[in-house]
Amino acid sequence: MMTDCSNIEMRELLPDFLHGTLSGDERSRVEAHLASCEACAAEHALLLSARRALAGLRVPHIDTAEIVAALPRPIPPIAHRPTVARHSPMLFRLAAAITFIAVGGMSVAVARSYWGEASVSSVDSVMAWRSDTARDVPTLAIADTPSAAPAATRGLAVHAAISDLNDADLESLLGELDQLEAAPLAEPESTPGGRALAGAISGS
Amino acid sequence: MTADTASGVEAPDGELISRWRAGDERAATHLVARHAPSVARYVASLGMREGVEEVVQDAFVRAFGSLDAFRGESSLRTWLFTIARRLVLDRRRSGRRRRETTELQDGDVATEYDALDSLIAEESQQKMRHAIGRLTTTQREVFMLRVNDGMSYKEIADVVGTTEGAARVHYHNALRQVKETLHDD
Ligand SMILES: [Zn+2]
Secondary structure, X not given: OOOOOOOHHHHHHHXXXXXXXXXXHHHHHHHHHHHHOHHHHHHHHHXXXXXXXXXXXXXXXXOHHHHHHHOOOOOOOHHXXXXXXXXXXXHHHHHHHHHHHHHXXXXXXXXXXXXXXXXXXXXXXXXXXXXXXXXXXXXXXEEOOHHHHHHHHHHHHHHHHHHHOOHHHHHHHHHHHHHHHHOXXXXXXXXXXXXXXXXXXXXX | OOHHHHXXXXXXXXXXXXXXXXXXXXXXXXXXXXXXXXXXXXXXXXXXXXXXXXXXXXXXXXXXXXXXXXXXXXXXXXXXXXXXXXXXXXXXXHOOOOOOEOOOOOOXXXXXXXXXXXXXXXXXXXXXXXHHHOOOHHHHHHHHHHHOOOOOHHHHHHHHXXXXXXXXXXXXXXXXXXXXXXXXX
C-alpha cells in the first residue's frame, strides 16, 4: 500500500478541494501539489470514489411543500422579543448544570424550576453551550459518546459564554433545553454520579 | 443583495431566514429544498430504515422554531444535522421504533446501498461501500460528514458533539482503515 503523504496540510485540504470550497489561492496550491504527489493524487481519487459511493445511499423522496407547511410561524426578530431577567436564579442553575455537563462529561442535568417544576432530569448525553468564534452563534452541541469527554476542557469557558448570552438568547437556550429534555430518554448506562449531582442541583 | 437574488435560489441562508421571518414563505421553501436532501441522506446514513421523512420534517420544524437561537448564515445546516441526529438517537433509544431503526453494524452500509443501484454499481464502488461499512459507527459518521457533506472539523464537532481534534483523529483513522480494507481485498 502506498505510504501517506507527509504534507498534512495538503491532505487536510483534499475533502474541501473535492467540494470546491477552497479559495482560489488554496485551490491552485492543491492542484499544483496533486500534479506532483502520487500519494495525494491516489488519496484524492479514493475520496472521490468514496463520495460517489456515499451519494448512492438510498434516500426516500422528501416533500418540500409538506415540510414548509409544517413549519412554525415566523418568530419576530430578536429585538422585539420579550426578555427574561438577567442573572436570575434560573441563570445560576443553568450555569451550574452546564458546568456539571462540561466536567462530568457524560450526563446533563436540566433544572426546570423556571417553569415551576422542581423535577430534574438526567440526560444521557453531553450538551454544551458555547459561543462560536464571533460570539454571534450560540451552538448546541450534542453527543452521546465518551468521545465528547475532551469537551471538559471547555468547562471554564462556559461561564463566560453563558453570561455573554443576552436575554433572548438565554430564553432560546432554555427553550431548546426544555425541548431536548422533554424528548424520551431511557438509557441503562446513565452515570450514577450524574444523578447524584442532578439531585444536588435540584435540591438547591 | 440585489434584486437578482430575489428568487432565493442563490441567496445565502441568512438572507432567506430574514425573509422568512418577515413573512416570505417562499424563502422557507428555498431553505428546505436546499438542505432537506442532505439532511435526509445523513439521517439514512445513521441507520434509519423507516420514517426518514418524518425525522427530516421534525428537524426542520424544530430548527425553524429555534432560529432566533443563532444569527449566523453558515450554521443552519449544522443546526439541522445536530437536531436530526438527536432525533434519530432518541428514536433508537425509545425502543418504540426499534423495528424501524437499526444500529449500524459492520457491513450494514453496504447493505443499505445495495437496493439502490446494484445494477449500475461498479465493482470498485461495491468495494468502497464494503470498506466504509467496516468502519466503527463514529468513524463512519465523521468520514461521511467530511467527505460526503464537505463539513469542516468544526462543523462535524458541533454535529456529533465532540472536539475538532477528535473529529480530525476519527477522520484520519477512518481514511487509513478504508485504505487498508481496500488494499487487503
Ligand atoms: Zn502529497
